[in-house]
Amino acid sequence: MSQRKLQTESHTQLKWHEEELQPCDKSIEEVSADSGYGVLLRLTWLKMDMLAGLTVGMTTIPQALAYAEVAGLPVQYGLYSSFMGGFVYCVFGTSKDITLGPTAIMSLLCFWYIRGDPVYAVVLTLLCGVVQLAMALLRLGFLLDFISYPVIKGFTCAAAVTIGFGQVKNILGVKDVPQQFFLQVYYTFQKLPEARVGDVILGLFCLFFLLMMTMMKRSLDTVEDNPSPVVMGSRRLVWTLATIRNALVVIAATCVAYSFEVTGHDFFTLTGKTAAGLPPFSAPPLSETTANGTHISFGKIATDLGGGLAVIPLMGVLESIAIAKAFGTQRPFLFFTHHVCIIINANQELFAIGLTNILGSFVSAYPVTGSFGRTAVNSQTGACTPAGGIVTGVLVILSLAFLMPLFSFVPKASLAAIIICAVGPMIEFSVPPRIWRVRKLDLLPFSITFLLSFWEVQYGIVGGVLVSGFMLLYQMARPDLKVTDHGVLLMELGSGLHFPAVEHFSGVLHTHALHISPPRCVVLDCQHVSSMDYTVVNELRDLLKQFQLHGVSLVFSGLKGSVLEVLIAADLPGFTHTHSVEAGLQILITNPNYD
Structure with a gap:
């Protein structure tokens, strides 16, 4: 079986290449403790982790701004949620590749429960972290085994459609569109005559650029072996530009929008005023007083969050552990003469994400989980340890400290284009035919989850799990x-x-x-x-x-x-x-x- 592995050239240069997977003979700790390799290993890994951290940071910042929009929160909350995971996971994580932060699915789930209220978002983060930490300490990760593959795929496909179509209004520049999916579809088409030309042109151009860069990056795999130095340099340039394509889009769109704003032309719908500076490090608010003077107690907030206190922690852990295991098994690597083992501990991953959410609530974050896209970037850039998350976290903190005033000029159409391109690959049209070929009956939980998720996400997940459970019970009651x-x-x-x-x-x-x-x-x-x-x-x-x-x-x-x-x-x-x-x-x- 062919796998990507990390090897060395002349004991200094690292590169990815395809080779046959061989059994691991040492752990990272054993290799790093070897006096013959230790110093060189640490210096080389430090360089690779810094490069990976910077690359992931350039991807994280624009995505965080965009995902905050999906969660219905001001854009700065996406950045508030993007740096704590890097610091915590570096200490407690077990995967060298995974990155914790806001994701499209988690943002959509949060939207259904917090309804745009930052206080609800922070309380939800705290309670999710407590639930996840308790699951880790009680070793309850086995509960995730009851969420079957068809249920997961039905949910992710429906979430991708919901998130993607929800950004069409920002591409068109129309307002006052309801968030419920079916009403959203109706009113989006009804308001087509109100579309703003500037937003449409900018949004479509951003979509075109992102899709073009994505296709160019995929085409790199088809280039011949042993290319010339010129071809290698061109491939590296294209790969770099394609990797930071989201940042390029945000920078270019912001420059265009700012140039029009200073000349007095209001062509684009902008993000608007953002809170400047770092969030205060303080205990999460456990109650809220609304603008009309109504006091909302912690008990009322917890009651309002309802099923989200079960759905969001479980889905967050499921997504994070699935990604960690996927990259842990697909990315063992060879350092010098030793096959280095990457061992994923599910309970340790639970602990890491739970602690991240608890500490994140102290900096006004909303719930986070592992990001597949940013984890892939981290792995492909050559991350050797989780320390790259520290570099990513510092980069996010610097952007909060110095760039927040500029983020108010980011056009919503550019963020919408980023979100649409991010969730597009999640709509896997090949999944239903594959399920049909393997076991037709499994299309039932897939379809139930997919359809109910358009009504409300939690109903889709619960419905799919219940149907899968009934199917499992029927098999137990009617063995062959x-x-x-x-x-x-x-x-x-x-x-x-x-x-x-x-x-x-x-x-x-x-x-x-x-x-x-x-x-x-x-x-x-x-x-x-x-x-x-x-x-x-x-x-x-x-x-x-x-x-x-x-x-x-x-x-x-x-x-x-x-x-x-x-x-x-x-x-x-x-x-x-x-x-x-x-x-x-x-x-x-x-x-x-x-x-």
């Missing part, structure tokens, strides 16, 4: 039972046997063996049964008595050691077992009344 005739009946259990399946299992045995004339002996192939509960054992006791009353035998074969111990301890009347199906068939064929 294959009955064949070998002179005596052979029943093969295709999966485990637990209490929901007792009635079905008993009914099949009665139908095929006891309720016919003459009754038939049965060999029960249990090689796929790994455990049995008391309900099953109790039903087996009754079945063995029924077989004895009908003068036929029920023989168990292929029992695992743990299951055999349970059945022996139950002291079942007439219990007989063999090591193999063949032995059981041979016994009953030669002696039908064997007991």
Whole structure:
């Protein structure tokens, strides 16, 4: 299997290339402790991490401004949410690639619960962090296993459509469009005659530029091997420009908008006034007093957040751990002569993201998670440790300290173009056909999640999980039972046997063996049964008595050691077992009344 690996040239230069994946023989700690490599390793990794951190920072700043718009918050809140993760994850994270910060999906989820109120956003961040930290300490990460792949894909596809179409109004420059998706579609088309020419032209130009740079970056993979120095230099230039394309768009659009503003021409819809400087480091507000003097207590805020206190922490952790594991398994690398292992600890990842959110609430952040796009940039730039997040965090802090007045001139159309291009790849048209080919029934939770998410995101997730759960319970209650005739009946259990399946299992045995004339002996192939509960054992006791009353035998074969111990301890009347199906068939064929 081909993987990207990090190798060295002349012990100083690092490069990515394709090679066969080989087993790891050392951990990062073991390699860095090696006196022969330690100093050079640290210097080389420092250089690569600084480069990766700067590159990710150039991607983070424009995306943070754009995602704050999705969350319905002033743009500075995107930056408030973008630096704490780099510092915390550097200490507590287990992946060298992952970057924590605002994302499109998390921003959309937050929008449904905070409704544009910064106080609600900060309280939600604090409570999400507490929930995630508690999950880490109690090792509850297994709960994420109940969210199936079709549910995740149905949600992400619907979220991408919702987020992307939600930015069309900013491309058109129209206002007063409702946020509910179906109303948004209706009023966006209704307000087409009100579109501002300046916003439309700028937005379309930004979209064209971003798409062109994305396509150019993808085309780099098709260039021939061993290119000339000129070609290599051109490829690096294109790769760099394509990587920081979001920053280039924001800078260019802001310059254009500012030049028109100073000449008195109002052609573009701008972000508007932003709060200058760094956010104060203070305890998160636990209550709020509205403009009309109404006091909203912490209990009321928590009640209003409702299901968001479960949905947002779970989705944040799910997204972050999935990304960390993906890049942890796909990016092991070779340093000098050692294959360095990147080991992802799910509970440690839970702890890192939970602590990030708790500390983020002290700097007015809204909930964050791992970003797939920025993590990919971090990995492709050659990050060697999570320390690149510190460089990214410092870059965001500097932008907050010195550039905030300029951000008020950022056109909303340029941010909308960035968001649309960011979420576009999340709409995977190939997923439904793939699910259809593999297992048609899995299209049901996918479709339920996808459709309900347009109503409200949490309904889509809950609906998909419930449908997947019912499908799983049905499979447990109706396990695959294959009955064949070998002179005596052979029943093969295709999966485990637990209490929901007792009635079905008993009914099949009665139908095929006891309720016919003459009754038939049965060999029960249990090689796929790994455990049995008391309900099953109790039903087996009754079945063995029924077989004895009908003068036929029920023989168990292929029992695992743990299951055999349970059945022996139950002291079942007439219990007989063999090591193999063949032995059981041979016994009953030669002696039908064997007991």
